[in-house]
Amino acid sequence: xxxxxxxxxxxxxxxxxxxxxxxxxxxxxxxxxxxxxxxxxxxxxxxxxxxxxxxxxxxxxxxxxxxxxxxxxxxxxxxxxxxxxxxxxxxxxxxxxxxxxxxxxxxxxxxxxxxxxxxxxxxxxxxxxxxxxxxxxxxxxxxxxxxxxxxxxxxxxxxxxxxxxxxxx
Amino acid sequence: xxxxxxxxxxxxxxxxxxxxxxxxxxxxxxxxxxxxxxxxxxxxxxxxxxxxxxxxxxxxxxxxxxxxxxxxxxxxxxxxxxxxxxxxxxxxxxxxxxxxxxxxxxxxxxxxxxxxxxxxxxxxxxxxxxxxxxxxxxxxxxxxxxxxxxxxxxxxxxxxxxxxxxxxxxxxxxxxxxxxxxxxxxxxxxxxxxxxxxxxxxxxxxxxxxxxxxxxxxxxxxxxxxxxxxxxxxxxxxxxxxxxxxxxxxxxxxxxxxxxxxxxxxxxxxxxxxxxxxxxxxxxxxxxxxxxxxxxxxxxxxxxxxxxxxxxxxxxxxxxxxxxxxxxxxxxxxxxxxxxxxxxxxxxxxxxxxxxxxxxxxxxxxxxxxxxxxxxxxxxxxxxxxxxxxxxxxxxxxxxxxxxxxxxxxxxxxxxxxxx
Numbered sequence: 383x384x385x386x387x388x389x390x391x392x393x394x395x396x397x398x399x400x401x402x403x404x405x406x407x408x409x410x411x412x413x414x415x416x417x418x419x420x421x422x423x424x425x426x427x428x429x430x431x432x433x434x435x436x437x438x439x440x441x442x443x444x445x446x447x448x449x450x451x452x453x454x455x456x457x458x459x460x461x462x463x464x465x466x467x468x469x470x471x472x473x474x475x476x477x478x479x480x481x482x483x484x485x486x487x488x489x490x491x492x493x494x495x496x497x498x499x500x501x502x503x504x505x506x507x508x509x510x511x512x513x514x515x516x517x518x519x520x521x522x523x524x525x526x527x528x529x530x531x532x533x534x535x536x537x538x539x540x541x542x543x544x545x546x547x548x549x550x551x
Numbered sequence: 552x553x554x555x556x557x558x559x560x561x562x563x564x565x566x567x568x569x570x571x572x573x574x575x576x577x578x579x580x581x582x583x584x585x586x587x588x589x590x591x592x593x594x595x596x597x598x599x600x601x602x603x604x605x606x607x608x609x610x611x612x613x614x615x616x617x618x619x620x621x622x623x624x625x626x627x628x629x630x631x632x633x634x635x636x637x638x639x640x641x642x643x644x645x646x647x648x649x650x651x652x653x654x655x656x657x658x659x660x661x662x663x664x665x666x667x668x669x670x671x672x673x674x675x676x677x678x679x680x681x682x683x684x685x686x687x688x689x690x691x692x693x694x695x696x697x698x699x700x701x702x703x704x705x706x707x708x709x710x711x712x713x714x715x716x717x718x719x720x721x722x723x724x725x726x727x728x729x730x731x732x733x734x735x736x737x738x739x740x741x742x743x744x745x746x747x748x749x750x751x752x753x754x755x756x757x758x759x760x761x762x763x764x765x766x767x768x769x770x771x772x773x774x775x776x777x778x779x780x781x782x783x784x785x786x787x788x789x790x791x792x793x794x795x796x797x798x799x800x801x802x803x804x805x806x807x808x809x810x811x812x813x814x815x816x817x818x819x820x821x822x823x824x825x826x827x828x829x830x831x832x833x834x835x836x837x838x839x840x841x842x843x844x845x846x847x848x849x850x851x852x853x854x855x856x857x858x859x860x861x862x863x864x865x866x867x868x869x870x871x872x873x874x875x876x877x878x879x880x881x882x883x884x885x886x887x888x889x890x891x892x893x894x895x896x897x898x899x900x901x902x903x904x905x906x907x908x909x910x911x912x913x914x915x916x917x918x919x920x921x922x923x924x925x926x927x928x929x930x931x932x933x934x935x936x937x938x939x940x941x942x943x944x945x946x947x948x949x950x951x952x953x954x955x956x957x958x959x960x961x962x963x964x965x966x967x968x969x970x971x
Contacts, residue, residue, distance in 0.1 A: 431905060433736055443888065445736025445880045445895050447905045454900065457769040461907055466765045469910040541644075543739040543875045546913060547905040 397485055399524045400497045407530070408478040408501075411550055416459045419550075423530045424523060425452045430534045431551050434541055435517075441534070447547060462548070469548040474507040476549050480518075493525045501535065505549065515539075516551055556581060560969040563961050566934035566954070573745040573923040573931075578968075579871035585967050586854050587612035591692075591699040591712050593856045593865065594618050594628055598696065598733035598884060599645065604662050607645045610867070611702055616689065617641050617651070618698065619662040626693060628700035629664045629686040640686070651686070660686050695720040696732055697856075714793030715946065719850045723858045725808040726881075728835075728842040733884035734863075735895060737877045738903030742913045744920025746855065746868040747964075749876060752912060753849045753857035753864060754789065754799050754956025756781045757935060762915050766907045770900065773817035777802050777847075787951035790943065795853030795963025797956030801860075802847025816840050826889040839883070839890050844897065851956055853963050862898055872920060878902040878909065933957045 403422075410419040423429070430441050431448040441449060450458060461467060479502045487496040496519065503514040514537065521532035535551040537544070554575045562569035562578075572578060592611045595618045599607050606619040608631055615631035617640075631639045633653040640651040640660060650667070652659040659668035664686035669675060690701045692709035694717060699709050706712070713720070724732050742749075752758070759778050760767065767775040781787055781801045789799040800806060804813050816824065820840050827836045845861025852858070855866040867875040880898040882891040901908035923931070936953025949955040 433738065442892055443895075445738070446899055447738065447903050449896060449899050454896075458907065461765045461769045464765050464768060466768075467911065468762065468765075468914040471914075541739075543741040544904040545741065546910055548910045550905075 396488065396495060396524065397483065400485060400495060400520075400522055401480075401483055403522050403524070403529050404480045404483060404497070404499055404520065408480050412476050412478055414462075414473060414549075416462045416550075420455060420459045422528060423452065423455060424526065424528045427452070427521075427531045427533070429455055429532075431547070432534065432536055432540055435536050435538065437536065447537075447540075447544070448551075458550075462550075467548060469546050472507065474505050474546065474549040476506075477504040478502070479504075486519075493523055494531055495522050495524060496520070497522055501551070503551065505545075507546075512545060514551070518551075554578065560965060563965040563969075564930070565962075566937050566958055567930040567932050568961055570923045570926060570929050570931050573748060573920060574871065576871045579745070579868070581968060583612040583868065585970075586964070587868065588614065588702045590703065590706060590854070590967065591701050591709055592854075593697060593852070594691075594700045595626075595698040596696055596732075596734045596863070596879070596881075597626070597693060597698055598731065600626065600698075601733075602647065604647050604649055605645070606641065606643075606648055606662070608641055608643065611689075611700060612868075614702060615639055616700065617686070618691075618700070619664075621663050625663075626691050626698055627663055628689040628691040628698075630689070632687070633658055634666065634684040634686065664688050695724055712794055713852070714796060716792045716794075716796040716798075716850060716852055719792065719798050719848070720858065722807055722848075723846055723850060726842045726845050726861060727883045728808075728839045728886065728890070730883035730886040732881050735880040735882040735891065735898075737879040738898075738906070738909070739875060739877050740904040740909070740913060741869070741873065741875050742917050742920075743872055744874060744916050745871060745923075746866045746874040748916045748919050749864070749866055749874065749912070750851070750854065750857075750960060751957045752916065753859050754797050754851045754960070755954070756787070756789070756799050756801060756950075756952040757954070758915070759801070762911050763908050765911065766901065769907070771817065771819045773819065781951055785950075789949050789951050789953055789955045791947045791955060791959040792850075793945075795960045796851060797959045798848050798850045799951050799956055800848045801951060805844070805847030808842045808846060812841055817844070820844075820893070823889055823893045827887055831887065839887065842883075843890055843893050851960065853960050861894065862902060876909075876913075878906075933961065 429450040430446055432441055432446045480499050482500040484498050485495055499518050501516045501518045505512050517536045519534045522529050523531050554577050595607050600618055600620040603620055603622045606617050608617050616628050617631045618628045631641055633640050635658050638653050638655045640653045650659045657670040660666055666681045666684045694713055759781055786803050787800045791797050824840055850858040857864040863879040865877040869875055882894045903909050933954040936949040940947055940949040940955055
């Protein structure tokens with residue numbers, strides 16, 4: 383596990399530290415280590431996968447594929463770990479590639495950065511392989527053990543009919 | 552798979568169907584002609600085309616159509632096909648337009664479908680009768696906010712077609728707590744399988760504790776108790792409503808939301824109650840809390856929609872083994888933002904490709920589609936509860952977990968498909 387609580391001052395290699403978090407998150411999800419993934423989240427964070435590609439200020443007033451607070455995230459992960467999810471029997475295998483990581487903003491007061499990235503997920507299951515693309519925005523608290531303070535995954539084809547998305551974006 | 556279509560009546564029994572109903576491409580072609588292009592098909596909720604000149608596009612069967620609201624407030628459905636050289640005249644899925652302009656040669660039409668513009672008309676002098684060349688309009692009728700259209704001009708009135716489903720549509724609409732019920736958004740997903748597999752699913756109380764085991768274990772206990780009680784309770788029933796429609800009750804306390812509840816308000820609505828209490832009188836708060844979780848029944852309207860608890864499910868047949876499913880979220884039009892936020896979060900929890908419920912339904916349907924490739928003419932059984940089914944007036948009634956609704960839907964299917 384990388385150390386997100388590094389003593390390095392925030393203004394050195396912020397991008398590298400953001401990369402550490404994003405790559406670690408992708409590895410946990412590819413490894414289906416959902417329990418460890420859950421621990422990466424700050425308690426006040428929202429995990430959102432919208433049904434439209436266009437960015438919105440407030441996703442709480444529209445329908446999303448996923449709009450999880452800490453409680454709903456925990457239920458989702460408990461279900462995934464229960465071993466009785468038909469949509470994951472057999473499990474989808476995923477391979478994620480995170481690229482184009484860019485720092486958009488730094489909130490020194492809250493020790494937060496806003497980071498966008500391009501996400502490609504190759505999903506293999508039941509003899510078929512498909513590709514999912516998304517623009518992802520993270521808010522990260524790089525000084526925290528639970529660094530993910532918010533995440534919005536805008537699927538490239540969010541407004542089109544989806545295949546199964548149980549494995550998490 | 553090829554099949555002699557004259558043998559169709561022999562493929563549907565009173566309590567079983569031949570498995571080839573899911574897999575035979577010839578049967579699918581006839582379904583498109585007879586069921587989707589010959590009868591009433593749901594095309595919109597009125598709230599989706601609320602404003603004058605708003606429109607929505609979709610297909611009835613395979614035929615692209617536009618649903619519009621005219622300046623006079625009327626709903627019109629017309630073929631999305633230019634009268635000149637057949638190009639679609641509207642490409643967007645929804646929006647506002649005062650004219651539909653064909654991009655090929657520039658012919659333009661009003662929201663009523665009238666042809667009003669033909670560029671460079673010199674060559675058409677004495678040739679074109681513009682008044683006869685509007686977009687072809689279809690029979691369009693609505694009930695309780697649900698808009699249906701038919702490619703068949705001779706189809707019986709919608710009101711007759713909906714039969715005894717109408718009072719259940721009225722009851723479904725009460726979940727808006729006095730506000731108009733409106734569309735808030737939709738979840739779209741596809742699966743590899745026939746459209747009739749999910750048609751059965753919304754009248755299938757039997758599958759709830761099995762397919763949704765992992766959902767029931769991790770949602771709020773009030774929600775899981777509500778759904779798990781379907782198996783245990785004797786007072787829960789399924790009722791046929793005519794023309795292949797049926798209703799299945801999963802929570803008798805939430806059949807008529809205008810009547811007081813026998814149960815306490817679920818704990819997970821406490822925060823919503825506090826938010827609403829700041830700005831609304833106690834009676835209004837109580838009415839919203841009563842309604843916010845939706846009704847306690849699934850209403851199946853043959854062939855391809857279901858009003859299910861708190862949402863509307865639409866099935867779009869894309870091929871014999873490919874179906875698009877839309878789970879449409881509904882809310883209180885002009886109602887408190889907190890109540891609609893709660894409705895959205897309830898929908899997201901269960902529904903859609905990432906939902907804790909739909910994802911397992913989808914998997915079960917694909918397994919049915921895959922399994923049905925085996926065994927050729929082997930039967931798919933619909934006989935649960937056949938011996939406890941009984942007459943109830945003109946209808947038939949059985950337990951909520953029985954397969955009565957499926958038997959009713961396939962009896963209608965046989966009638967429409969097997970007629971010479």
